[in-house]
Amino acid sequence: DAGVIQSPRHEVTEMGQEVTLRCKPISGHDYLFWYRQTMMRGLELLIYFNNNVPIDDSGMPEDRFSAKMPNASFSTLKIQPSEPRDSAVYFCASSYRGHEQFFGPGTRLTVL
Amino acid sequence: GENVEQHPSTLSVQEGDSAVIKCTYSDSASNYFPWYKQELGKRPQLIIDIRSNVGEKKDQRIAVTLNKTAKHFSLHITETQPEDSAVYFCAAKRNQGGKLIFGQGTELSVKP
Numbered sequence: 001d002a003g004v005i006q007s008p009r010h011e012v013t014e015m016g017q018e019v020t021l022r023c024k025p026i027s028g029h030d031y032l033f034w035y036r037q038t039m040m041r042g043l044e045l046l047i048y049f050n051n052n053v054p055i056d057d058s059g060m061p062e063d064r065f066s067a068k069m070p071n072a073s074f075s076t077l078k079i080q081p082s083e084p085r086d087s088a089v090y091f092c093a094s095s096y097r098g099h100e101q102f103f104g105p106g107t108r109l110t111v112l
Numbered sequence: 113g114e115n116v117e118q119h120p121s122t123l124s125v126q127e128g129d130s131a132v133i134k135c136t137y138s139d140s141a142s143n144y145f146p147w148y149k150q151e152l153g154k155r156p157q158l159i160i161d162i163r164s165n166v167g168e169k170k171d172q173r174i175a176v177t178l179n180k181t182a183k184h185f186s187l188h189i190t191e192t193q194p195e196d197s198a199v200y201f202c203a204a205k206r207n208q209g210g211k212l213i214f215g216q217g218t219e220l221s222v223k224p
Contacts (some may be wrong), residue, residue, distance in 0.1 A: 042216045043156070043214045045211065045214075055211075056211055065207060091156070095210055095214070099144075100158050100161070101146075101158070101210075101212060103156050104156055107155075
């Protein structure tokens, strides 16, 4: 298995633009998590899905952020419009039955 | 709400010495406690975990201890090596659901 796959690995955009981050979880995993990591705030859980259904989105910072999981093998995290304070590394992770979480390589987002 | 406190935030040791990182959690329903290691520019990876029915678990040079009464758990690394240098995160989770609550991280530096 290739592990959790994220794209793009790096994204540089200008303030106000829409950003879409993509994630493919490990096949067979039923949980998917989106995290944001910054030096100031550490590792923050934004939202997680179980069997493609959003369970807890209390970590989503504001309405500019949205996440979808249309099927078991794909999820997106969208920021519209993006702001400089959204600059961070965004990780996707997946797990089976809520056990060990496997992280993807992350997407480093820079908003100018 | 749910919270995990981790100390210290930075730790510097000489190669060969031991390192100890401590975490406390607030949710008494937590019963799964993983530790993740994140090397610079890489993704977090699970190094060891412990469940609430166990007081201690060892894997070569690393060990984790759990005190459910006091709601704290610790990571012990013996005979540290330069390649142990990384940021270590503790986390806690309830049995139901997949949500991990992460500590703030400890930056461990092992000096040769």
